[in-house]
Amino acid sequence: MSFMQALHTRWEQADSLVCVGLDPEPAKFPTQFTGDPDAVFNFCRAIVDATAPYVCSFKPQIAHFAALGAEDALQRLIAHIHAAHPGTPVILDSKRGDIGSTAQHYATEAFDRYGADAVTANPYLGRDSVQPFLDRADRGVVILCRTSNPGAGDLQDLVVSDNSRGGRPLYQHVAEKVARDWNGHGNCALVVGATWPEQLREVRAIVGDVPFLVPGVGAQGGDVEAVVTNAKTADGTGLVVSSSRAVLYASNGADFATAAANAAKALRDEINRHR
Numbered sequence: 001m002s003f004m005q006a007l008h009t010r011w012e013q014a015d016s017l018v019c020v021g022l023d024p025e026p027a028k029f030p031t032q033f034t035g036d037p038d039a040v041f042n043f044c045r046a047i048v049d050a051t052a053p054y055v056c057s058f059k060p061q062i063a064h065f066a067a068l069g070a071e072d073a074l075q076r077l078i079a080h081i082h083a084a085h086p087g088t089p090v091i092l093d094s095k096r097g098d099i100g101s102t103a104q105h106y107a108t109e110a111f112d113r114y115g116a117d118a119v120t121a122n123p124y125l126g127r128d129s130v131q132p133f134l135d136r137a138d139r140g141v142v143i144l145c146r147t148s149n150p151g152a153g154d155l156q157d158l159v160v161s162d163n164s165r166g167g168r169p170l171y172q173h174v175a176e177k178v179a180r181d182w183n184g185h186g187n188c189a190l191v192v193g194a195t196w197p198e199q200l201r202e203v204r205a206i207v208g209d210v211p212f213l214v215p216g217v218g219a220q221g222g223d224v225e226a227v228v229t230n231a232k233t234a235d236g237t238g239l240v241v242s243s244s245r246a247v248l249y250a251s252n253g254a255d256f257a258t259a260a261a262n263a264a265k266a267l268r269d270e271i272n273r274h275r
């Protein structure tokens, strides 16, 4: 099953638009993991197993593993998700972007080494830099459009003219380019931050039903109601609302997994109230 098919099936069957982000920070782990040489894997696996009933996807962030030299844990974690929770897609958040010959290796890394169903990609180098990801029609390509961070507008809001029409912010060009030109296989999605409800609404108006990965609720303070109201598709889906720290570190006690499950369930229910 392709990433897009799996995502649509999961939206429906789990009745959830929640994505749990897997951003391990050992300093925040409960004390029971102290001294565990496989703490990163064991902590993340416990979170995955506790929250799986409430999610449409998982999103491991590669830097959180690579900085710890824990790429092997990431590989085993994704394999565990596929084995224990089949049908729940994994979006590898690596925001790759390079010339095509190198991007080919990034695609191999994400899809073949790690077994991810989708990967985040940076569009800044242009289409040839994203082409190796686009060519994997069964995998998702989640392209940065209007990111959640405070400085997102520094470049993404710059008004750019493409000669055929009046000037528009760069993120709107990205949205249109992806929806109209890059999505030939129907495997594209866009990153639009929860912290920018107005831009969510604008991008939705440009791209129709293209799914959005929406980070920025929870620790970054994005407004769930505004996200859903402004960016859902006509059928009340279209969103992968990602939360990492607010779920992972809901408790640092022995009840951490239950607390994470409760946080994921609460986010699911809050989203569903507004769909």
Ligand SMILES: O=c1ccn([C@@H]2O[C@H](COP(=O)(O)O)[C@@H](O)[C@H]2O)c(=O)[nH]1
Residues within 6 Å of the ligand: 021, 023, 061, 093, 146, 147, 148, 149, 191, 192, 193, 215, 216, 217, 218, 219, 220, 242, 243, 244, 245, 246
């Ligand atoms: O625009 C973006 C793109 C990616 N991220 C990533 O999402 C999570 C957010 O973590 P929280 O703890 O829920 O704030 C993290 O992995 C970021 O690298 C983003 O925040 N914004």
